[in-house]
Amino acid sequence: MSRKLLYEHINVPGIETFEVYRQKGGYRAVEKALSSMSPEDVLEEVKASGLRGRGGAGFPTGMKWSFLAKPEGVPRHLVCNADESEPGTFKDRHLMTFIPHLLIEGMIISSFALGAKDSYIYVRGEMMPQIRILEKAIAEAKEAGFLGENILGKGYDLEIHVSPGAGAYICGEETALLESLEGKRGNPRIKPPFPAVSGLYNRPTVVNNVETISATVPIINDGGEEYAKVGEGRSTGTKLISACGNLKKPGVYEIEMGLSVEEFIYSDEYCGGIARGKQLKAVVAGGSSVPILPANLITTTANGEKRLMTYESLAEGGFETGTMLGSGGFIAFDEDQCIVRNTLNFARFYAHESCGQCSPCREGTFWLDKVLYDIEYGKGSQSDIDLLVNIAHNIEGNTICPLGDAAAWPVASAVRHFREEFEWHISHPEEAQTRNFGVGPYADPLVSTVTE
Amino acid sequence: MAENEKKIKIKIDGIPTEVPEGTTILNAARQIGGEIVPPAMCYYTSLEETGGKCRTCLVKVSKGSDQNPKPMPKLVPSCRTTVMEGMEVENITNPDVLEARKGVVEFLLINHPLDCPVCDQAGECDLQDLSYEHGLQETRFNYVKRTFERIDIGDKIQLHMNRCIMCYRCLYVADQLTEKREHGVLFRGVKSEISTYIEKALDSDFIGNVIDVCPVGALTDRTFRFKNRVWFTKPVNAHRECDKCSGNVTLWYKGEEVLRVTGRKDEYAEVHEFICDTCRFDKKKTSDWVIESPKKVQHTSVIASNHYEELKPPSVIKENKKLQESNKEQLSRSERYK
Numbered sequence: 001m002s003r004k005l006l007y008e009h010i011n012v013p014g015i016e017t018f019e020v021y022r023q024k025g026g027y028r029a030v031e032k033a034l035s036s037m038s039p040e041d042v043l044e045e046v047k048a049s050g051l052r053g054r055g056g057a058g059f060p061t062g063m064k065w066s067f068l069a070k071p072e073g074v075p076r077h078l079v080c081n082a083d084e085s086e087p088g089t090f091k092d093r094h095l096m097t098f099i100p101h102l103l104i105e106g107m108i109i110s111s112f113a114l115g116a117k118d119s120y121i122y123v124r125g126e127m128m129p130q131i132r133i134l135e136k137a138i139a140e141a142k143e144a145g146f147l148g149e150n151i152l153g154k155g156y157d158l159e160i161h162v163s164p165g166a167g168a169y170i171c172g173e174e175t176a177l178l179e180s181l182e183g184k185r186g187n188p189r190i191k192p193p194f195p196a197v198s199g200l201y202n203r204p205t206v207v208n209n210v211e212t213i214s215a216t217v218p219i220i221n222d223g224g225e226e227y228a229k230v231g232e233g234r235s236t237g238t239k240l241i242s243a244c245g246n247l248k249k250p251g252v253y254e255i256e257m258g259l260s261v262e263e264f265i266y267s268d269e270y271c272g273g274i275a276r277g278k279q280l281k282a283v284v285a286g287g288s289s290v291p292i293l294p295a296n297l298i299t300t301t302a303n304g305e306k307r308l309m310t311y312e313s314l315a316e317g318g319f320e321t322g323t324m325l326g327s328g329g330f331i332a333f334d335e336d337q338c339i340v341r342n343t344l345n346f347a348r349f350y351a352h353e354s355c356g357q358c359s360p361c362r363e364g365t366f367w368l369d370k371v372l373y374d375i376e377y378g379k380g381s382q383s384d385i386d387l388l389v390n391i392a393h394n395i396e397g398n399t400i401c402p403l404g405d406a407a408a409w410p411v412a413s414a415v416r417h418f419r420e421e422f423e424w425h426i427s428h429p430e431e432a433q434t435r436n437f438g439v440g441p442y443a444d445p446l447v448s449t450v451t452e
Numbered sequence: 453m454a455e456n457e458k459k460i461k462i463k464i465d466g467i468p469t470e471v472p473e474g475t476t477i478l479n480a481a482r483q484i485g486g487e488i489v490p491p492a493m494c495y496y497t498s499l500e501e502t503g504g505k506c507r508t509c510l511v512k513v514s515k516g517s518d519q520n521p522k523p524m525p526k527l528v529p530s531c532r533t534t535v536m537e538g539m540e541v542e543n544i545t546n547p548d549v550l551e552a553r554k555g556v557v558e559f560l561l562i563n564h565p566l567d568c569p570v571c572d573q574a575g576e577c578d579l580q581d582l583s584y585e586h587g588l589q590e591t592r593f594n595y596v597k598r599t600f601e602r603i604d605i606g607d608k609i610q611l612h613m614n615r616c617i618m619c620y621r622c623l624y625v626a627d628q629l630t631e632k633r634e635h636g637v638l639f640r641g642v643k644s645e646i647s648t649y650i651e652k653a654l655d656s657d658f659i660g661n662v663i664d665v666c667p668v669g670a671l672t673d674r675t676f677r678f679k680n681r682v683w684f685t686k687p688v689n690a691h692r693e694c695d696k697c698s699g700n701v702t703l704w705y706k707g708e709e710v711l712r713v714t715g716r717k718d719e720y721a722e723v724h725e726f727i728c729d730t731c732r733f734d735k736k737k738t739s740d741w742v743i744e745s746p747k748k749v750q751h752t753s754v755i756a757s758n759h760y761e762e763l764k765p766p767s768v769i770k771e772n773k774k775l776q777e778s779n780k781e782q783l784s785r786s787e788r789y790k
Binding site for chain 1: 552556640
């Protein structure tokens with residue numbers, strides 16, 4: 001049984017209420033931070049913990065916090081990014097639904113460390129029940145004196161505001177989120193200036209993911225050094241993984257970083273293997289925007305090592321043979337799934353969610369969608385495959401925000417690893433409408449065909 | 453410019469220059485001039501906060517600064533990146549930049565109607581120039597383009613969204629020159645469009661400037677539409693006393709008739725003194741104006757087909773061996789004009 005840091009008490013009945021959460025040791029971290037630590041001490045603990053952003057990019061949180069500009073007389077803000085809309089990722093929604101006080105507690109600690117007096121939780125608009133849950137939790141915490149003026153008599157004031165989004169994936173990008181929070185159209189801003197210097201209402205702002213902020217609670221409770229002992233190398237602590245797809249037991253799991261991918265898929269403690277006795281064909285390891293990998297590359301890296309659930313191990317091999325931990329949206333595909341159809345589905349999602357501000361993303365995502373639609377429905381030609389790669393290449397890295405990359409990577413990686421299936425779709429247009437390609441060579445033990 | 457102002461030394465395509473602190477790479481390149489200036493579709497000098505959207509001005513920063521000489525990992529938009537001491541920038545000497553730019557131009561064109569023969573902007577269209585320089589000879593896009601209906605926004609301006617490349621310039625004009633912006637972007641992604649709220653008319657003293665800033669034929673002057681092709685008209689600089697604007701304009705003559713009035717565009721097709729709608733739409737008699745001189749037209753422009761300026765050999769490439777080698781294509785094109 002691996003160690004649980006966030007979800008230790010997740011199965012206690014009534015943990016979503018303040019009383020039960022408090023009985024189980026909740027808000028100890030706030031008491032500790034406010035009574036015996038300075039904001040700098042909290043920052044040092046977070047730095048020592050090696051915590052990395054859980055929203056996708058994996059940037060060290062302590063370093064991000066230390067970049068925050070602190071000009072005299074200008075308020076600073078902490079914004080929690082709860083605009084979780086990546087296909088395959090649903091860990092933040094789970095956390096907010098079942099243990100909302102963990103997030104509120106983390107918000108208080110993080111705001112204290114950053115010196116923020118007004119903090120915001122930007123929740124995806126579709127998550128109305130979670131917004132109500134958070135508002136109730138905030139009211140309870142305020143009632144108990146953990147929010148509002150002069151918290152615990154220590155002279156620190158904090159208000160947390162919950163703000164609903166209006167249903168745009170792009171508003172999960174931090175600068176688009178800030179625009180949206182200010183009441184404007186959610187277009188990403190052109191950086192620099194970075195939010196740490198000029199963010200919400202042009203004030204210094206830190207934007208963190210729900211899970212990142214929640215992870216500060218065990219860090220303060222046990223100390224940063226202790227937190228850093230969990231995990232593997234530079235990937236410290238635990239990670240929430242939302243597993244879905246053709247698995248026996250899909251769901252949200254808290255894992256210690258460093259667990260092997262094979263164990264995560266097949267062990268009964270976690271996903272319990274592939275559903276209905278089928279064979280694993282492919283895995284998207286970190287939400288729809290990371291490169292898709294065939295089964296033989298997800299369990300072992302190209303140089304034959306065991307692949308682990310860490311930032312480094314999943315990225316082993318770069319984009320040629322690796323992927324990314326991303327936001328922890330683990331999607332498993334069995335032999336009955338069609339990679340072309342799935343790639344079309346992702347491409348369509350990004351075409352729909354592109355904000356339309358910069359040309360490579362606006363036009364490129366639209367084009368990818370069109371080409372993939374033709375291939376899937378038997379109207380493609382063999383040259384379309386290279387066209388896809390070329391379009392993806394032209395989008396990648398040339399856009400304002402990472403949405404362009406997120407749209408390009410799944411397509412580029414699907415073609416890179418599953419080219420035979422794309423070619424089969426085009427050469428057998430009628431057959432492809434009636435049956436799937438099957439598992440093909442993708443689950444074979446690693447052979448030299450996958451090295452480029 | 454003050455004497456004591458700090459000057460920053462940078463190199464663009466190997467050509468050294470000194471510019472004041474806070475200058476963008478694009479403006480530094482424009483000070484050098486010639487072939488090394490990155491094209492820009494959305495950046496507009498006289499409008500604040502423009503730029504960064506079209507991605508045609510992407511360049512490679514091969515050396516960040518003297519302090520931190522690491523190259524920047526991605527291509528950067530030169531219109532929104534400020535220079536640092538010792539920075540080295542590669543524009544036309546870097547194959548990646550040229551390739552990325554070709555890609556961007558292709559993206560801009562996939563949903564553009566390519567109906568130049570019936571477009572009023574033809575001849576003075578930034579996108580036309582850009583695709584001539586960097587575009588492919590054939591299209592790889594075999595699908596139905598997105599289409600919109602034409603909308604008359606007000607009695608003087610027509611909006612044809614099919615041609616729009618979403619540079620957002622017209623929004624900044626309304627934000628910065630008029631009292632209230634009444635048009636904006638609706639929807640998102642490829643479906644996004646410039647529009648007014650339920651086709652409301654735009655009505656403001658300076659709103660006509662959206663026509664001047666539009667790099668393509670999406671916003672056109674209804675008083676000039678289909679009257680003539682720009683290359684048959686003769687541009688003449690003129691001015692008048694105006695209590696709202698500077699009154700410095702360009703008149704476009706066909707014979708003795710003034711067909712239209714626009715702001716004075718510089719060599720990068722940018723207007724620096726915006727004019728009011730009275731000057732633009734209501735003063736179309738020679739007697740309203742004091743004529744100054746014929747407008748200088750670049751020899752590469754089709755407007756110059758029967759015009760005045762001397763032909764100049766390409767300025768920068770000619771003197772620089774390194775640039776000559778990496779830009780054979782461009783050089784041969786410029787040589788043709790001689």
